[in-house]
Structure formats: structure tokens, C-alpha cells
Amino acid sequence: METENILIKDAQILDAHGQRKGSVLIENDKIKEISPSISPEGVNKVINAEGKLLIPGFVNTHTHLSMTLFRGIADDLKLEKWLNDYIWPLEAHLNGEYCYAGALLGCVEMIKSGTTTFNDMYFYMDHVAEAVKESGLRAVISHGMIDFGDEKKRKAEIKESKRIIRKCHGMADGRIKVALGPHSPYTCSRQLLDEVRSLADKYGLLIHIHVAETEDEVRQVKDKYGERPFIYLDEIGFLGEDVIAAHAVWLSSSEIHILRSRGVKLSHNPASNMKLASGVSPVEELINMGVCVSLGTDGAASNNNLDMLEEMKIAALLQKIKKMDPTALDAGTVFKMATINGAAALGMADEIGTIEVDKKADLALINTRRSSITPWRNPTSHLVYAASGCDVESVICNGEILMENDKLESLDEKYVIELAENAAEELISKA
Ligand SMILES: C[C@H]1O[C@@H](n2cnc3c(O)ncnc32)[C@H](O)[C@@H]1O
Numbered sequence: 162m163e164t165e166n167i168l169i170k171d172a173q174i175l176d177a178h179g180q181r182k183g184s185v186l187i188e189n190d191k192i193k194e195i196s197p198s199i200s201p202e203g204v205n206k207v208i209n210a211e212g213k214l215l216i217p218g219f220v221n222t223h224t225h226l227s228m229t230l231f232r233g234i235a236d237d238l239k240l241e242k243w244l245n246d247y248i249w250p251l252e253a254h255l256n257g258e259y260c261y262a263g264a265l266l267g268c269v270e271m272i273k274s275g276t277t278t279f280n281d282m283y284f285y286m287d288h289v290a291e292a293v294k295e296s297g298l299r300a301v302i303s304h305g306m307i308d309f310g311d312e313k314k315r316k317a318e319i320k321e322s323k324r325i326i327r328k329c330h331g332m333a334d335g336r337i338k339v340a341l342g343p344h345s346p347y348t349c350s351r352q353l354l355d356e357v358r359s360l361a362d363k364y365g366l367l368i369h370i371h372v373a374e375t376e377d378e379v380r381q382v383k384d385k386y387g388e389r390p391f392i393y394l395d396e397i398g399f400l401g402e403d404v405i406a407a408h409a410v411w412l413s414s415s416e417i418h419i420l421r422s423r424g425v426k427l428s429h430n431p432a433s434n435m436k437l438a439s440g441v442s443p444v445e446e447l448i449n450m451g452v453c454v455s456l457g458t459d460g461a462a463s464n465n466n467l468d469m470l471e472e473m474k475i476a477a478l479l480q481k482i483k484k485m486d487p488t489a490l491d492a493g494t495v496f497k498m499a500t501i502n503g504a505a506a507l508g509m510a511d512e513i514g515t516i517e518v519d520k521k522a523d524l525a526l527i528n529t530r531r532s533s534i535t536p537w538r539n540p541t542s543h544l545v546y547a548a549s550g551c552d553v554e555s556v557i558c559n560g561e562i563l564m565e566n567d568k569l570e571s572l573d574e575k576y577v578i579e580l581a582e583n584a585a586e587e588l589i590s591k592a
């Protein structure tokens with residue numbers, strides 16, 4: 162491969178390690194050098210980052226990308242009714258084409274708001290992988306498995322997961338990895354969860370699952386298995402460092418200890434938890450106990466967007482009101498949740514999540530000369546409390562420019578919007 166290099170010149174750099182000024186040289190897919198000044202001689206592409214803030218691309222650790230097609234379809238409902246009466250009946254009409262269109266739309270939205278890596282659980286994941294490949298983004302994808310105790314369904318779900326692993330793991334120059342996606346302890350049988358654990362151990366794959374999202378789920382799991390969700394999962398030997406659990410709202414103190422001792426990673430999804438009125442996760446307690454808590458948007462049908470800047474603000478504000486303490490979940494902590502903690506949750510802390518030499522060049526540039534973040538004083542504060550996805554101007558993933566000066570480079574935005582609009586209309590007319 163011919164060496165491609167990009168120089169990001171004179172940026173204000175911000176990551177979990179703090180703030181500094183400097184230039185960043187990218188060679189192929191990685192950061193080669195970070196110095197106060199780097200000569201542009203022999204460089205293929207120079208980006209003048211004077212007056213710009215350079216941050217790591219956000220890591221969104223819980224998404225259902227193709228659900229962009231269902232945006233605004235079923236608002237103002239509780240999770241159970243939302244899933245049973247609206248979302249699952251619609252999902253019965255999905256196909257690969259629709260999932261591809263919805264995933265492309267999600268990729269556009271994520272690039273435009275500075276996300277470079279995401280953890281996605283859904284259906285027709287080989288079609289989703291195709292969209293991710295075209296977009297230039299990095300993703301962990303998993304087939305969402307639900308068996309409701311039906312043996313035939315369980316076998317079919319495992320078969321589909323294995324097919325996706327064979328077809329997509331390592332795709333797009335390694336930007337796409339495959340994980341296992343048992344939906345939740347209330348939709349998956351004990352046997353299915355056991356098989357998932359064995360496959361994860363055998364192939365070294367991550368497990369992505371929804372757990373302890375609602376009080377109703379806790380009641381259901383207690384009625385069926387006699388224990389709260391995380392205690393039940395621990396008793397069956399399911400939990401480990403490779404598990405990333407979304408939501409984790411309703412937790413007892415013993416469950417928090419289990420999460421810590423098993424090294425389970427969490428994805429906190431405040432907007433979705435608020436919109437479905439699921440509850441408020443005890444994020445401050447979890448972080449103080451040493452649990453790795455990252456941030457995710459969930460799908461666009463329960464959020465209703467994929468903007469990690471907005472999600473950071475919601476996360477911070479929600480903890481402050483839960484604790485009635487304005488010092489709770491400060492801006493610096495929530496920025497870490499959206500970057501390095503996300504990388505750690507996906508087992509990629511050595512590769513992404515901060516701006517360091519030898520890490521992947523997954524970066525976003527914010528234009529600091531925007532009215533919403535003027536006067537430019539405290540970058541972390543402005544990012545979390547004042548900025549939104551629209552303030553992201555340029556995005557690089559794996560050393561490729563995906564957006565420059567607000568123009569998408571890897572995808573044709575107009576085409577994607579048209580494709581998704583048509584797919585959504587056709588799909589909804591079938592239901
Ligand atoms: C993959 C399946 O998961 C469903 N889903 C989307 N969001 C949520 C949520 O917040 N809790 C539980 N299940 C969810 C999605 O519709 C797919 O059926």
C-alpha cells in the first residue's frame with residue numbers, strides 16, 4: 162500500500178489525557194507523530210486546524226442502526242408496549258435491503274456528529290456490514306438473538322450468528338468485528354445464553370446484551386429464575402470481561418459488586434431510558450465502584466437521534482437531578498465515557514478512544530468559531546453542555562477522511578436520504 166499521510170496542523174487537542182496544542186501526522190490508518198510543529202513537506206494532505214478542536218471520534222456503545230427507519234414511529238410509550246405493539250410487528254417486515262438503507266442513514270448521522278466507532282445489535286447484519294464498509298466507519302456488529310424458549314428458534318438464531326461471524330468478522334480491513342447479541346435475559350432462554358457463553362469463549366468474541374432496563378424486566382426475571390437479572394446471569398456463569406450490557410438501570414448493590422468483580426462493561430443510554438421512562442441508572446455509584454461505564458444512544462426509534470454530543474449532556478444533567486447535586490457526573494467524566502471508556506468497553510482501548518501515537522487515526526474536528534460555543538473558553542464544558550453534533554466539521558476514521566468542512570466524502574448524503582425515505586415508506590406500508 163502506498164503511504165498516505167495527512168497533517169492536521171496547529172490544532173487544539175483534547176482527549177481523556179487533557180488539553181494541548183499541536184499538529185498530528187497520520188500515516189495510513191494510524192497516528193504517526195504528535196508535536197508542537199510538524200513540517201508539511203512531503204505530506205499528501207494538510208488540514209489547517211487553527212481555531213479547531215481535535216478530539217477522538219466518539220464511541221457509541223449501544224445502537225440498532227437500521228432503526229433510523231422507525232424514527233418518530235412510536236413515541237411516548239413504555240418499553241413493553243413500544244416493543245410488543247409497534248416495533249416487533251414492524252420488524253417482522255424487515256429485509257436486507259431495508260436494513261442496509263437504515264444502516265447507511267445511521268452512518269451518515271454518526272459521521273456528521275463525530276462518531277467513528279459503534280456497537281450495533283440488529284438483524285440482516287451482513288447488509289448492515291456492507292453499509293459500514295462503504296461509510297468508512299468502525300463497528301462491532303451482532304445479530305440480535307431472541308428465542309423465547311423455543312428450541313427451533315434458538316437453533317436458527319445461533320446458526321445466523323455463526324453465519325455473520327464467518328461472513329463479516331474482520332471485514333473492511335478489520336474495521337468490522339462481529340460479537341454475539343443475545344437480546345436480553347427475558348427474551349433469551351438459559352440454553353441460548355449458555356451457548357452464547359461457549360461461543361464467546363471458543364472464538365474470543367464480545368457479548369452485547371440488554372440487561373436490567375426496566376422494573377418490569379426485573380420482575381419477570383425474578384418470577385422465572387428466582388433472582389434479579391445480573392445475579393441470575395452470574396449464577397449461570399454468563400458474565401465476564403467480554404460482556405457489554407446496555408441500560409443497567411435497575412441494580413441492587415449486590416449486582417453492582419458483581420459487575421465490578423466480573424469486569425462487566427456497561428453502556429449507559431440516558432436519552433432512551435428517559436424517553437421510555439425506564440428509569441435512571443446509578444452511574445455515579447457504578448463509576449465510583451470502578452465499573453467501566455460507556456455511553457450509547459440506543460436506536461433512533463427510542464432516542465430519537467444518534468448524536469453523542471447531545472447524549473453526553475443528557476447523561477450529565479440526568480445524574481445531577483437524580484442526586485440533586487450539580488457536581489454529579491461532571492463534564493470531564495462524561496467526555497471520557499463517550500471516548501476512552503467506550504473504547505475500553507469494546508476491548509479497543511489500545512487502538513482508539515484517545516489521541517496518541519500508534520493509535521488508529523479516528524478523529525473529529527470541531528469548529529470553535531460557532532455561535533453556540535462562543536466565547537471559546539473551556540473546551541470540555543463547551544463540548545458537553547453547549548455543542549451539538551452540528552458543530553462537528555471534519556471526521557477521519559482509520560486514516561480516511563469521511564467528512565471535510567461539513568461535506569461527506571465517503572457517502573452521498575442526498576442519495577442515502579432518498580434511499581432511506583423510500584425504504585421506510587415501503588416498510589411501513591406493509592405493516
Ligand atoms: C435487537 C432488538 O432489540 C430491540 N430493541 C431496540 N431498543 C431496545 C431497548 O431499549 N430495549 C430492548 N430491546 C430493544 C430492537 O427493536 C430489536 O428487536
Ligand SMILES: [Zn+2]
Binds near residue numbers: 223224371407459460
Ligand atoms: Zn437497545
